[in-house]
Amino acid sequence: MPAKSVLILSNDRFLPTSKTSEMLAAACRRLGIPVLVRDGADARYLGALLEQVDNTAYTEEAAAIIKTKFQGLILAFEVDTVLSLDVQWLFVPGLFTENPEIQHIHSLWFDDMRSWARANYMFAGCREQFQDHVRHPKVSHYFYGRGLAEEGKLLGMESSHLSYLAAPHDYLQLNHPCEIRDRVAFIGNPGFREPPPSMLLNAMRDGAxxxxxxxxxxxxxxxxxxxxxxxxxxxxxxxxxxxxxxxxxxxxxxxxxxxxxxxxxxxxxxxxxxxxxxxxxxxxxxxxxxxxxRCDRPAVILRLYRQGLVDVYSNEQEWVPYDVKALPSVLIPQLPRYYQKYAVHLNAANALRDATANEKLFEIAACGRVSLNLHSPDVAACYGPQEVGLANSLAELEAQARELLSHPEQAMAMGKRARVRTSREHLWEHRLKVILGA
Structure with missing residues (x-):
């Protein structure tokens, strides 16, 4: 049955990473589904603090208060479906799985399974019985990469589905001017935060x-x-x-x-x-x-950076080991303006996710711009070579960048086609229609 009313559980709403929760909420509203967004960060961290205190009475009392609060929300807004990034719903045992009003819990996985299986910011009973909770028959899991899905199956998540990420509808309506056509842009960190061994760094610098x-x-x-x-x-x-x-x-x-x-x-x-x-x-x-x-992302950026072809926007310190001088980070509300500021973007997945069709792939396309990517099955399943750049080597990717910078009208035409494809197939509304049965 279609969802009646949805509770979206965000990660910390005061952090930039909460943008996806807001995009999901907007998509629900466009589908005509009542939606409520709440942040479970305080409850999760409270659980971790109480575990350190090691006072069972305090822990049980706090868990009961949180359950009462959420039960009130569920009843007041007639919530029957929980939509959560990763397992943000799992911070008090049984809070949603044992609630008779809740019929479905949908986990949209962004992070890797390993980090969540070891997470310590939950109430007692969540981490210890992590696999039991995520296997509950009310819970369905959606993964944006085949590798993530395989990890879910290993943990016994029988209701697992491949569901690519998407772009917000609002990006289709934006038309900021394209100001820079002689350089490509990359917005993001190196992926794996720990710098690679010196042998790898030297090989990247030498053009391997x-x-x-x-x-x-x-x-x-x-x-x-x-x-x-x-x-x-x-x-x-x-x-x-x-x-x-x-x-x-x-x-x-x-x-x-x-x-x-x-x-x-x-x-x-x-x-x-x-x-x-x-x-x-x-x-x-x-x-x-x-x-x-681990070098897939930094090697792509470093190759073009050393040729003077790319502007990198990120936390400056993260790129210091690669001898890349990054420009200031782009705030989440400014992303679409920066996407449209450049005719061409680099896009490279985080190796730790085992999934290459990341959010930027869809967001850049929704803004009507072209992204250059290493050729992978996930990316190729979403866009074709007339919509995004697909390269089998760093040399080929550099050649594509030079070609599009020399012919910006070609880049803009590819971006336009990618935008049309996104409007038809890759908005959050498209994903939620399937997930929520809307």
Whole structure:
């Protein structure tokens, strides 16, 4: 049945990352669905603080107060559906899963599973029974990448669906002038916050191609201490070879989901996979495999930056290790103006997500501008080569950038086609029609 009234649970609404919650709320309203947006950050952090105090009576009293507050909201607004980024709904055990008024809980996954499985800002009983909560029959999960979906299945999330991200309808109505046509723009951080080893940095500076960087990253991982933990080697020696095989496979197939690769390798190393899974460390292993792609984003930016072709907007300190001088960060409300300020944008996914069709892909397109991307199945499933740039190498991506900067009218035409495609297929309303049955 279609949702009657939706409660959207945001991450901290005072942070810029809450923009997606507001976009989802606007999409619900456009679909004619009553919507209420609430922030669960205070409740989550309260749970973490009370856990440190270790006073069961205080914890139970606080949880009861929070339940009463949300029950009042649910009844007053006749809420029957919860829509949540990641598992923002999971901060008090049973708050929504045991509430008879709530029929459906939809988790839209943006973050990686590993970080949430270890999150400590919840009330007691949430983290300890994390898998039980996310497997509840009321809960459905939506992932914007195949890798994320595979991780969900590993945790027993049977109601899992692939659902790409999207753009807000409002971006289609904006027409800020295109002021810069001789440089491309990149808005964002390097992806993996910890700088790569010096060998990788030097290789990027020397102009190494993307496949060379992935191979070098894999070699570094194979010889690192991460694949040679003492307890792993002592208790199940096959783990080391298992991880080496998986890392080498990721180098060869950079867009195969990390967990899928581990599961394929498990056919030859079943004891290693079972050992890591029993210890709750299989998601740590997926992280190692994903790190093969850790240079994908910074290598794209650095290649064009060293040619004087790109303006980078970000926290300046994050790009210092790459010798990139970033311009000041763009605030969320200013994003569409900056998207439309440039004729061409670089777009590169965060390797840790195992998903390449990120929000910027759709937002840039909704603003009528073209983005240049490394060719991946997820991006190619959403847009074609007449709408976005799809490159199989850094050299090809640089050539595309130079071509579009030399012919800005071609770039604007591609952006226009991408905007039309977005208006037909890639708005948040399109996603929510499926999720909410609207």
């Amino acid at each position: 191609e993307i496949d060379e960087l992935r191979k070098l990253s894999g070699d570094i991982l194979i010889h690192s201490q991460f694949t040679k933990k003492d307890d792993w080697l002592r208790e199940e020696p096959s783990v080391q070879e298992f991880l080496q095989v998986a890392i080498q496979a990721r180098v060869q197939f950079p867009y195969r989901a990390a967990l899928e690769i581990l599961q394929l390798a498990a056919a030859h190393y079943p004891k290693a996979f079972d050992y890591l899974n029993r210890r709750g460390e299989i998601l740590d292993a997926t992280m190692l495999v994903k790190l093969v792609n």
